[in-house]
Amino acid sequence: MSTTSQIWISIGIMFIITFSLRALPLFERNKLLSSEKLRTINQSLPLCIMVILALHSLLTPAMTESIGIRFIALIFVIKSYWLWGNTLLSITTGIALITILKLTT
């Protein structure tokens, strides 16, 4: 186990690297802004990244044992949010559906 000071230094390192990665485009501003292609890509990128992150959190190795059930719940979340647009309803019923399906299978 790390000592208390090691833990605080580690948190400091994680903060500095994360902030630097997020802030890097600020220091490359002109070069990046002049790229028309980059701006075109950026219009589609948020959707692409959200799809990748959803898949990544769905397929995390520790979760693969109940992948079928989680996939069914995900379909339900997509359908319910598409129809009603209610975030709270979709998330809570998605989690509840997994619990019910696990109990009944």
Next chain:
Amino acid sequence: MAKLRKIFKISFPVGIGYLPTSLAFGMLATQAGLSLPVTLSMSVFIFAGALQFAAVPLLMSGANLITIAATTLVINMRHIIYAIPLLKILPDNNISRYYMIGALTDENYSILNSVSANDCKEIGHWICLINHSYWILGTLIGASLGPEILNFIPDIDFALTSLFTILAIDNYRKNKNNSPIAIGIATYLAAFYIYPAQALIISIISSIVLMSLLSNKSSLEEAK
């Protein structure tokens, strides 16, 4: 008052996803043995869900600083592109601008790309701050409640999958473009099959390359 209502309305979907996820983080971190101040500081200063979850076992096992730095770099590498579409619409005030950049999580990136340029410039930092507050509040509640509650809601982590999916739907409704979905699914599944441990970063880089090639092709067709 109308402005405040608007900020809360925009940040609400993320808050609904953040609360259970950060609750789970708070529980897991304190269960692993991290103190409340350390757990809270991670949510205040790092504010990056995947990294925070990954950091718990590293901190508890006494991982060296190079491992910590390398893990941070690999997990958060994707954040390097998040500020690019926002560069022209960042707040004028320096504190607001740097705070907004520092708070560019996956979810804030998605939300800020779905609001108007004017809203992003005027209230973008407040949206990030409210979302950050949800994250800190969830961590505090989770760390205070303890891990026992996970026995009652074992699949609470599914909130994050649902949140990413909901943000994808919101993005899709804005542009109605199918190709980013197809590219995202194809690159992630290919990366997951070939090298599952680094599937996330590989698929993001592959997607950018693929989109770049496709935009080249469409530019050439337009030129003809």
